[in-house]
Amino acid sequence: MKFAEKLPQWVALGLAFPLIFLNGWLLLVVFNYFHTILNVVLAASLLAFVLDYPVNLLEKYGVKHTPAVVLIFLVTLFGLVGAGITLVPIALTQLRELANRLPTWIQSGATQLEALQNLAIARNWPIDLTGLTTELTQRLSSQAQAIAGQALGFAVGTVGGLLDVILTVVLTFYLLWRGRNLWEGLLRWLPPRLAKELRFSLGENFHNYFVGQVTVASLMGLSMTLGFLLLRVPFGLLFGLVVGVFSLVPFGGSLSIALVTVLVAFNDFWLGVKVLLVALAIQQGIENGIAPRLLGGFTGLNPVWVLISLLLGAKLGGVLGLLIAVPLASFIKSTSDSLRADSDSSPVEVSSAH
Template sequence: MKLTNKLPRWLSIGFIYPVLFLNGWLFVLAFEYFKSPITIFITANLLAFVLDYPVNFLKRCGMRRNFAILLVFLITFLLLTVLAIIIVPILIKQLTDLAEYLPSWIESGRQQLTHLSEWAIAWKLPINISGLATQIADRLSQQLQTLVGEVVHWVVGTVGSVLNVVLTLVLTFYLVLHSEKVWDGIFQWIPSSYSNRLREALRQNFHNYFVGQATIASLMGILMTVAFLILQVPFGLLFGLGVGIMALVPFGCALSIAIVSFLTGLKSIWLGVRVLIVATIIEQVIENGFAPRLLGGFTGLNPVWVLFSLIVGAHLAGLLGLVVAVPLASCFKSLVSILLEKRNGTADMRMENGEF
């Protein structure tokens, strides 16, 4: 009998937790050291995963796979070029303009709060928020300008990383060509009793998440942008696409709507209210009409663990971590379920053999 079976349960657990903590700490250190190549590899895999759908569609239409891959990459390259030439400069300009206009918007919000306080005093209502409004406005002025400045710096830095972009595209091309061989080589290190089910869980979770979430995010971004432009919201393109991008992340849509409504409310409180009402209606229609059919609660995760996975993913890998956190957490849950089933099955067999 093994030594661990002779130890008390509390002592065995006491040995396990330090080992898990040490391994987790070493994993974080290794991830930070190799963050750039890991990010490129994960991004390339995600792009290859998405591009594989139109490739398979063209293949089913009778086109050879190599020609289908070349055609999909050509169309994707043309679309990215058009976006880089037309839309990206507009978004960067709107970001920089937003950073310039924020102080005046915050001052407008302070004046609106002051007028509200004066109106309350005139009607002898127990509301006095003039002092609080000044403190909030000063703090928001610093935080929002810092946040927008960091976003602009991140966008410019990302666009400027030409080498990383080229490496990602080249790796994506080879992954689309040889993805099966690559993943066969990775999963051969995992025992066959686990690898097949784990591979299927990984594929299914990412398929459901990205197909459903990307569809929802695209609908959200297009409809929000159109609505904001109709409402004549300043920086409507930036805000609309921002809501669409945030919709890729669970709870991101509601958070982005609140931020956009708050920012527009600083300029005009009635404009902020209209933005909040219209955006909430669009969000509810999409969430209740399309999301259940596209997502359908596929993750099986408690909302608490969804939030925890998002926090960990953002801390480790930033925006990319937010995107892959939920499907990876769902895959981890599937792995735990597989291990527990294997353990319970082994325990049942030992009981049948009279070992207990």
């Protein structure tokens, strides 16, 4: 110990880096080996986190825990099955039709850019869109079919994993029913102060985040779908669902609105403008009027760290990694800040006692 204390800090960090790297590599190997199982556990845990909120509401009104769990679980299950029977086939059909029409839409967008370029030349505007038109057409034409094919493959693969879906549903019910006892049993193995902090941070960062984010995403998807249908946007249902799903992730709503606007503008420029205005109005209304009350500022993360956590989550865990990246990063930050504050204040308390 004395020898380690005498080492310069840069030497200690240099010795610690290989150990951190090897441990991280080992965790990645284990994660990849148990990837399917971890996906089922994570998906079930997220669903249980979200459904625990209405269960708690029913318990506050005097409903026993088990009947409340059964009622919320059955309502959710029948709702998802109903949506899968009605909405999913329509969305998949529209996705296939969109994949077939994308080349035509892209060519229409290129034609509109050429017309704008001709207008700029006729009026001596300092605008040159020739290179942009060619590059945009080539890039989008080469990637549009690939993206649509990957989306179709992902949807078919998700529906095809029937065993994983069944395991997720069953595990969600048991976590919702007995999950509190499970978490309490795991936390008993930890030191009391750490267990107390983890219990608070888990509820604050995961439970509240997912309840708020799912509510906001649902409102975004429903409002966007209705707005697009009223505007008679082609594939309005598909585009509304895309915005709703993307809104589960920070910055996903803005990205999906931009994507939908560009696609619609390729087919009809002025309809694309209307889509952008309506989508921005809905988004600002929900994010400024509803989202702060549901989400608040509890994540406490700098936007840069939010982006980094999203990139790491997508790289390590795919879609589920994107969903848990921000609350996990916020959980780590809030826990470490609280423990560090406690450790910094403890010497002051001791000295004041003396």
